[in-house]
Each structure stands twice: as C-alpha cells, then as structure tokens.
Amino acid sequence: MRAPAKFLLGAFGAIAIGALPAACDWREFDTLQNQAPVLAIDSPAGFSSSSDFAGILLPVTPPMDGSAAAWFLASATETTGLALVTIDAAGSSSGLTLTGSALDDLASDPVTAMAEIPGTGTGSALLGAPTASRLLTVDLESQTVSQFIPASPLTATEPLLGVGVAVGNLTGGAALDLVAASNSSVHVFVDGSTTDIAPGAADLISCPITLSGQLPDHDKSNRALLVGNLLASGPAIAIGTPGAAAPGSVSLFTATTSAVTCAGVLAAPAATDTGFGQTLAIGDFDGDGVPDLLVGAPPTRVYLYKGPIAPGAAPTTTIPAPAGNAAFGSALVAMNLDGKSGDEALVGDPGATINGLTGAGNVTIYTGANLTKTATMATPTTVLTDHEASSGQAYGTAVGALPFCVSAPCVAPPRLPLVGAPNKAFVYFTLGPTDPRAM
Amino acid sequence: MTRVRSRYAALLLAAAVSVGASGSSTSARAAEEATPDKALNDAKEAFETAQTFFVRGEYDTAASKFLEAYNKKPYPAFLFNVAVSYEKAKQLEKAKEYFERYLQDDPNASDAAQVRLRLDVIGKLLAPPPPPVAAPTVAGAPPATPGTPAAPGAPPVPGESAPAPGAPTAAPGTPAAPGAPPPAPPPPAPVLPVLPDIDTKGLVVIDSKPQGATIYLNDKRSGPFGKTPWHGSLESKPVRLILESKGWKAEERQISPRSDKLIDVYIALSEEHYLGWIEITSNVVGADLFIDRKDIGAIGRTPFTGQLKPGKHTIFLERFGYEPLQEEIDVPAGTAMQHNLTMQKSQAGWVTITGKTTEGGRLIVDEKFGCTTPCRTQLAPGKHKILVEKKGFEDYETTVELGQGIETTIEVQMSPRPSRAHAVSTSIVALVIIGAGAYVGYLSDQNKNSLKSDISSGQLIDNGDSRFSYGKVEAIGADVLYGIGAIVAATAIYGFFEHGPDSTGVMEHRSITLAPLFGPEGTGLALGGRF
Numbered sequence A: 001m002r003a004p005a006k007f008l009l010g011a012f013g014a015i016a017i018g019a020l021p022a023a024c025d026w027r028e029f030d031t032l033q034n035q036a037p038v039l040a041i042d043s044p045a046g047f048s049s050s051s052d053f054a055g056i057l058l059p060v061t062p063p064m065d066g067s068a069a070a071w072f073l074a075s076a077t078e079t080t081g082l083a084l085v086t087i088d089a090a091g092s093s094s095g096l097t098l099t100g101s102a103l104d105d106l107a108s109d110p111v112t113a114m115a116e117i118p119g120t121g122t123g124s125a126l127l128g129a130p131t132a133s134r135l136l137t138v139d140l141e142s143q144t145v146s147q148f149i150p151a152s153p154l155t156a157t158e159p160l161l162g163v164g165v166a167v168g169n170l171t172g173g174a175a176l177d178l179v180a181a182s183n184s185s186v187h188v189f190v191d192g193s194t195t196d197i198a199p200g201a202a203d204l205i206s207c208p209i210t211l212s213g214q215l216p217d218h219d220k221s222n223r224a225l226l227v228g229n230l231l232a233s234g235p236a237i238a239i240g241t242p243g244a245a246a247p248g249s250v251s252l253f254t255a256t257t258s259a260v261t262c263a264g265v266l267a268a269p270a271a272t273d274t275g276f277g278q279t280l281a282i283g284d285f286d287g288d289g290v291p292d293l294l295v296g297a298p299p300t301r302v303y304l305y306k307g308p309i310a311p312g313a314a315p316t317t318t319i320p321a322p323a324g325n326a327a328f329g330s331a332l333v334a335m336n337l338d339g340k341s342g343d344e345a346l347v348g349d350p351g352a353t354i355n356g357l358t359g360a361g362n363v364t365i366y367t368g369a370n371l372t373k374t375a376t377m378a379t380p381t382t383v384l385t386d387h388e389a390s391s392g393q394a395y396g397t398a399v400g401a402l403p404f405c406v407s408a409p410c411v412a413p414p415r416l417p418l419v420g421a422p423n424k425a426f427v428y429f430t431l432g433p434t435d436p437r438a439m
Numbered sequence B: 001m002t003r004v005r006s007r008y009a010a011l012l013l014a015a016a017v018s019v020g021a022s023g024s025s026t027s028a029r030a031a032e033e034a035t036p037d038k039a040l041n042d043a044k045e046a047f048e049t050a051q052t053f054f055v056r057g058e059y060d061t062a063a064s065k066f067l068e069a070y071n072k073k074p075y076p077a078f079l080f081n082v083a084v085s086y087e088k089a090k091q092l093e094k095a096k097e098y099f100e101r102y103l104q105d106d107p108n109a110s111d112a113a114q115v116r117l118r119l120d121v122i123g124k125l126l127a128p129p130p131p132p133v134a135a136p137t138v139a140g141a142p143p144a145t146p147g148t149p150a151a152p153g154a155p156p157v158p159g160e161s162a163p164a165p166g167a168p169t170a171a172p173g174t175p176a177a178p179g180a181p182p183p184a185p186p187p188p189a190p191v192l193p194v195l196p197d198i199d200t201k202g203l204v205v206i207d208s209k210p211q212g213a214t215i216y217l218n219d220k221r222s223g224p225f226g227k228t229p230w231h232g233s234l235e236s237k238p239v240r241l242i243l244e245s246k247g248w249k250a251e252e253r254q255i256s257p258r259s260d261k262l263i264d265v266y267i268a269l270s271e272e273h274y275l276g277w278i279e280i281t282s283n284v285v286g287a288d289l290f291i292d293r294k295d296i297g298a299i300g301r302t303p304f305t306g307q308l309k310p311g312k313h314t315i316f317l318e319r320f321g322y323e324p325l326q327e328e329i330d331v332p333a334g335t336a337m338q339h340n341l342t343m344q345k346s347q348a349g350w351v352t353i354t355g356k357t358t359e360g361g362r363l364i365v366d367e368k369f370g371c372t373t374p375c376r377t378q379l380a381p382g383k384h385k386i387l388v389e390k391k392g393f394e395d396y397e398t399t400v401e402l403g404q405g406i407e408t409t410i411e412v413q414m415s416p417r418p419s420r421a422h423a424v425s426t427s428i429v430a431l432v433i434i435g436a437g438a439y440v441g442y443l444s445d446q447n448k449n450s451l452k453s454d455i456s457s458g459q460l461i462d463n464g465d466s467r468f469s470y471g472k473v474e475a476i477g478a479d480v481l482y483g484i485g486a487i488v489a490a491t492a493i494y495g496f497f498e499h500g501p502d503s504t505g506v507m508e509h510r511s512i513t514l515a516p517l518f519g520p521e522g523t524g525l526a527l528g529g530r531f
Helices: A003-022 A027-034 A201-206 B007-012 B038-056 B059-072 B076-088 B092-105 B112-126 B421-456 B466-497
Strands: A038-041 A056-060 A070-075 A082-087 A093-097 A113-116 A124-129 A134-139 A144-148 A164-168 A177-181 A186-189 A225-231 A234-241 A249-255 A260-267 A279-283 A292-297 A301-305 A317-320 A331-335 A344-349 A362-366 A398-403 A415-420 A425-428 B203-209 B214-217 B224-227 B230-232 B239-245 B248-255 B262-268 B276-282 B288-291 B304-308 B311-318 B325-331 B336-341 B349-354 B362-365 B368-372 B375-379 B382-389 B396-402 B406-413 B504-519 B522-530
Touching: A027 B421, A027 B466, A038 A093, A056 A113, A056 A415, A070 A398, A070 A415, A070 A425, A124 A164, A124 A177, A164 A234, A177 A225, A186 A234, A201 A260, A225 A249, A225 A279, A234 A279, A292 A331, A301 A344, A331 A415, A344 A398, A344 A415, A362 A415, B038 B059, B038 B076, B038 B262, B059 B076, B076 B092, B092 B112, B203 B239, B239 B304, B248 B262, B248 B304, B276 B325, B311 B336, B325 B336, B349 B362, B349 B382, B349 B396, B362 B375, B368 B375, B382 B406, B396 B406, B396 B504, B421 B466
Parallel strands: A056 A398, A113 A164, A164 A225, A279 A331, A331 A398, B203 B262, B276 B336, B349 B406
Antiparallel strands: A038 A425, A056 A070, A070 A082, A082 A093, A113 A124, A124 A134, A134 A144, A164 A177, A177 A186, A225 A234, A234 A249, A249 A260, A279 A292, A292 A301, A301 A317, A331 A344, A344 A362, A398 A415, A415 A425, B203 B230, B214 B224, B214 B239, B239 B248, B276 B304, B288 B311, B311 B325, B349 B375, B362 B368, B362 B382, B382 B396, B406 B504, B504 B522
C-alpha cells in the first residue's frame, strides 16, 4: 500500500477513535429534558387556539387512584376552549381538549371562571361562562362537561352569571356549597343543589358588588370570588369589585341555608386603587392557622389582610409593585413553597418588562409573615419568568398551586407553582425543598 | 589435358582470371592467377564461338563448336549443349545421341531426370507412325499409296505439330474416282508430344592451387560446397566463392554465373605460414563460437575450421542449455591445431517471462530482482516464488518448481490496476463528513453541557428550552454524519484495497535435452526441447 493510502487509513482510524466519545446519544437530551426544573406545557391537539391556552388555570386535587400525579384545567379567554392537562409522576405532561354538547352550547363563549369542587374523589369543578351567563360542571375522570342549570332563571335579570365561581362550605351542610357571582349579585347553591339563595337588596347596598359598566371587558370576564374561613365567626364569601374610576372594594358575605348576608366591606386603602379587589387569595402566611386574605390591586399593589378579617380594617401589609412591573397583582395565589410554616404568595404581573422585553411578564414570590421577604426558598429565585421570554408573552396571567402526588393515597401533597401565559403553562418542580418527581 | 602449374605461368595469367568473374581483379591479388590449363582455354574459346553461332541460329555449326570444346575439355555440359544445338537444328537423332552421352558422362547431373524425360519425348517423335488401319474395300477406290506419309527419320520439328487430323493422307494426284463413293475417312493420326523449349548450359570451372581446397558459397555457415577442382552449372545469380585450405590463406571471389558463359575460376592459394589453422569441435553441434571478444558476435558455429593469427586466443562457446565455455588456446604459426571442447549441460533451470503487457515490468524471484521483463533468468533448480510487477498493473504471482535443464516460460497477461484517485477523493469526502459530524457533535455537546450546568445551578429552564431540541437534533445529526462518514470511509478503504482482475499467466515447461548427432562434418550432441 502506498504512503497516501496509509496516511488516510491512519487518519480514519484516529478520527474513528476520537469520534467514539463524541458519538452522540440523543437520548441524553430526553433524560435532561425530563430533569428540566420547569415543565412547559403547550396547548393540546384540537385546542381552539395555541395562543389562547392557559390564561385561566385551575389546579385540581389529583385523582385518588394515582393514575396521575397532577392535573389541572386550562381555559381559553377569548373563545370556548377547555383542556385537561395530566402530569405523570416523572413530570411528563399530556393534554386533552375537552369537548361535549355543554361546551358546544356556549357558542364560542369562553369559560372564564373555574373553581374546584373538592372531595368528589374523581376531580370535578364548577365553571362559569359569563358571556353566555351559564354555569357548567366538569368531571375530570370521565372528562364530561355538563351544564349546571339553576332552578330559578337568573340570566334574564343578571348578566354575566358565572363571572366568578367558588366552592366552599358556607352553610355547614354535608355537601359543599357552590357560589356563583354575576355582574351584580352572588348566588349560593346550598349543598350543591340547583336552588340558590342570594343577598337581599339591603345587603347589596351594604356590600356593593355591581361591576361598573366602564370596566374593560377583560376585567368583567373574571371577577375574584372565594370562600374561606375569613371571619372570626366562620366562613364567608369574599368577592372583589374593582372600580373603573373609583377605588375598588372587597365585599364579605356570610350565608346560611336560607340567606346570604353582608358581613362587611374591605375598602381600597388608596383612592388610586381602582383595581383593588380584582384578585383575591387565601393563605396562612404567618402560619398561625388562621387564613389570611391577599387582595390584589393591580397594577400597583397587593394588600395582605391577616385573618380573621375584620371588615373595614386596614391591610396588614402592602406589597408595592417592583420597578418595571405593569400589571402587578393581576394574578395571586398562596401556597407553601419552602416547606416551612407559613405560605408564600405568588404575585403575577403579565405586563412586566423582562430584560427589555415589554409585556414578557413575571411572577414574584413573597414569603414571611408579612410577605416582605422574597428570597427564603430553596432556590434563590424570587422572580419567575419564562427562560425564553418574549415580548407580549404575558407570563403570569394566571398562577396556581398545583398539588403533585407521586403515589396514592395522596395525603397533603406538595404544591407546585403553576404559572399561566396565554400560550403556555409552566410547572415548577424545584422551587421547593425537594423535586417531587419520581426519578 | 595438361595443366601448367608453374608458378611463373600463374603469375603471368594473374590478371586474366576468368570470364565473368566479378571482382576480377587486380594484380595485387597475387594469389589469383589465370588458369594455366591451355586445353581449358581452347575449350572456352570454342564454347564462346559455339555460343555465337547458337545465338545466330546456326545450330549445326554451334553443335560442332560445342563438340570441339568437349574434345578440348570433356565437360559433360558441352555434350548437353551439343544435344541442344542439334535439337534446335531439328536433328533429333543426333540430339538424342548427345543427350545420352551427356548422361553417360554425368549420370548424377542435377538435371538428369529432366534429360531422361526429354529423351523419352524425342524417342516418341523419332518412332515411326503406326501402320494405318485397313479401310473397307470400295470398288474403284484405289488403296492409299504406300510411302506417301512422311519418311521415317523426318520427325516433326520441335514446335511443329503432326499433320492435322482429317487432313488427306492420299498422295496428290490420286483423287477419288468420279462417281465413286467417297473414301472412308482415314483414322485420326496419333497426337505427338511436343518438346519444351530448351537452352544451353553455362559452365563454372573452379580450380585452385593446391587442389583439394574447400569451396564455400557465400559464407561458411552453410557448410562446404565442394572441393577443387570443381566444375558444373550454378544458378544465374551472383555468388561469393570462398576457398580455404589448411596451411593456405583463404581466398574469396565474387562471380556471376550465366547460362551462356563458361566461367573459369582458378585461384592459386598462397601459403601463409604466419597463420595458424584451427579446427574447433565440440560435443554440442551448433554452439556459437566467439574468439577473443563476444561483443562483435559469433564468428561461427561448431564444428568450425579457420585460420587464426598465431598467439594466445580465448575461445568462447555458448549454447542455451549448457554452461558457457571459455578456453585459452595457443595458435602456433603455420600449424594446424584441433581443439575438441566439451560443454557441460547446465545445472540450472530458466524462467522466461513473456507477454506484451510485461514490457517494462520487473521480475522478482524470491524477493530479489531478476530482470526487466520480458526476459529470461537462470535459476537454481527448486521451488521459486515468481513475482512480475509493473506500475499501474496488478502483480502476477506464482510459484514454479524448476528442474535441471528445464525452462519454464510464463506468458503473462498483466491486468490494469484500478485508479486510486476515486478512493482518495472518497476519503477526503469521508473526512469532511466525519469532520462535520464531529463539529455538530461538538455543538450538541455544548448544548448538553450548558443544560446540565443550568440545571445543576438551579436555573429554571423548562423542558421547552430550545437547547433540548437543538442539542437533540445536533446529536442525531452528528450520529447520522458519523454513520454516513463511516460508510463513505469504508467505501474509500475498499477503494484502496480494490484491485482489478488478476494478472494471469500461462506456464509452459520445456526440457532442454541432448541427443547424439552424426553428420558429415562429425559427430556431437544436439540440443533439443521437449514440450
């Protein structure tokens, strides 16, 4: 063999030997991908829009049979679109677009309010489609969506029925009470029945909840409504009423099996807080066992009212918007992230500018009894953003606390931050003391 | 016929050698003398006169002159010419007589057979015609008159035909009687043979002093032609005479024999006492003989005789199948020496490579250069590894078992080797592809390391990070490129090792043997081959 041939053969050999370690196993990327701290979820196949997917999120208690580690509902805000996203124990997700005649009857009106109906064992939720003034229920296990039809017709007199929904035990009955707000009232379906009770005219004067007609449509598509042990006397309904030009308020109602009564109002601390009451969240931030109320007043502040709430009281803490934020407080959730006593508050600002990207959005985490600290978690990260953020992404439009249960039976599962943007949902696995995924 | 042999007479006639002797020469040739034989001169004079008459068509006179020449020197050729002249003169009886005398004088003449055939024809022409067959008797029809046919002894002239068949044979004046029935047609006359044309013979007379010198024609390789004195006819074309006699200096002459000439060559050889005479014989007939130097080629073959300058000389004998022989001899002046050399059969064998495609190749025997092909090389008996190599061609390899005296001829057909250019270019392509694969793999690795670093440092990257997809695609791309590169590289490697059709060879073994040989010049061993 001639010298050039020997040289080339030698070169081949050297390259082959050198290339062996360089030979790439693309499966390593799959492994790494499964180890990614954040799970980004796109809209499932058949969803109405890939860019209007996770503007409204509802984490739901995982199924008791352990068939999924977590699941949540995601709804479009511009049209009818409802998806059930399931996450397995390894952290991989799968999505399913829910369909059915009840959704078809919405005639493209969106579902903009969702509340879990806990305790059913199969996962179910109450849905509100205010544009259509309809209420629906969904069974996650059977993936069935049904229309919830009140016994008395409400739509004729109350537009935007279902603009806010909540579930809780207000009346002390065996079953949970369903609560649905409209443009001007709130209805309690005692023990989940179709018969409702609502506040009387006097109560509505004491606790005004009528939305201003001058509010932008977005603010009238979903209003803050929750049920919790807010009062010293027991559970109450808290419903936010942001103002168009005037300061907003949060009205508190108590309920019995026969009446809904005004319990008081939390007025906006500042005259400029027109958005006061646009978002609400219940959490035990100081770890005293008494739920505290977090009231968002976007775009500038979030107020903490320590429980028990005394109507008319001033907020315990005011959390100002960090610099550069544009819609601070548009989404709120309370959850225990660090595993220590006291919940943390996640405050979404979908209009925040990130690295010069206007409207990229972020979520800021606050901790401590007065939510003054922002860096006490296992990771130093206190501001969540999309790693590959883009302008107008509106990351943080929705936030939630996603129960994640690796194995059944699921007792006190850890909750993971669930952040929504119109095009994606993000689940964070590593912000707590441990990564709960089964590796 | 008396031959004057005085040296004086020889010198006098030195310049007048012979008619027609080319290169006739000069007085410087002391050895050359005109014939001292007066009778021969007279005969030659008569011969030339006869030829003059023959050319004129006066054949009778020519015949008498040829006969006169014969009477001076009784060369059979003269009788032949007498017969030819008489035949031309239409005197077949005499022609027959002299042809017969010619055969009596020279029964072994080279043209004896033709002369006998001619005599047969002449005999038939001279024979009387057969008697006519009696025709049916017809009243009034007189019988043919006897004696009207041509008289016996008046044969047809050569070239003339017998009377035409059907020609009236009746004598003139004997017409058929009027009113008589026509006579029966005579039987057809027999067809007489025709004598082919003939010409006289030339004559060459070669004599020497001393007589008994060996005559060679043109060169000595064809062997001795005869010894002096010699006379006879030669073909009409120039020929070189070489006369050689032991103890005498060899002489050469150029002559041009003709059918109408008598060429008389008489050469007085001069004694050359300062030369030696050698006779070299060998057990191998036909071995090439070289004297003193081989570069001028062989001067003869065994057996060989010739003169040589006195002194020491080196004799080389070569013959394929035998060991070359070299021997020193001492040649004394004026003496004759005989050397009988014995050649030994070669102990070796030979390998011969032939074939047009081997031109310019190399024969490697047992990994040592043998010769530049096509060629023959001598090898020791036994097994040998043969390799014929040539640039641009596939090697031809074989093993031969050589025996003593065996020549193995291999007709090799070299097969062109495929070009390596394609393999080189393919290698480069493979290197580029593999290099690209390595680069893409490097990019993939960078993404992987970056992701690992981010994950381990707590960076909140999500599973949709573009590095996952890019890295994965790069990893797959790198693997694909590696795979393609490996395939191309394998193709390139195959190209380097690829060879064309094998060069082929047809082997033939030939045994060189000796056989006893008996010839007029002696005995010896002849070289032969068995295939």
